[in-house]
Amino acid sequence: MSANKGWWVPPEGEDSVSQKFLRKTRESPLVPAGLGGCLAVAAYRIYRLKARGSTKMSIHLIHTRVAAQACAVGAVMLGAVYTMYRDYVKRTAQNPGEK
Numbered sequence: 001m002s003a004n005k006g007w008w009v010p011p012e013g014e015d016s017v018s019q020k021f022l023r024k025t026r027e028s029p030l031v032p033a034g035l036g037g038c039l040a041v042a043a044y045r046i047y048r049l050k051a052r053g054s055t056k057m058s059i060h061l062i063h064t065r066v067a068a069q070a071c072a073v074g075a076v077m078l079g080a081v082y083t084m085y086r087d088y089v090k091r092t093a094q095n096p097g098e099k
Helices: 017-027 030-051 057-094
Strands: none
Touching: 017 030, 030 057
């Protein structure tokens, strides 16, 4: 049996996974930033695991989870504020006579 490198091709008219990811990133750029922040915090806290001192492992993991979630929620909130600004403030400034 030979390995066929192109065994999966998206149906005609559909984007590939990488094209879909890039399109979604352009539409909402804070999602990858939130994901990156979440992963960075988790990696740092795992790196610092040995230096936790007398703190219990469960407490350290809870703090890691809370810090990672704070990055993700912060990115979502920034995205929501930016979308509200773009939809309401910017549009009303461009069209002052419309309601």
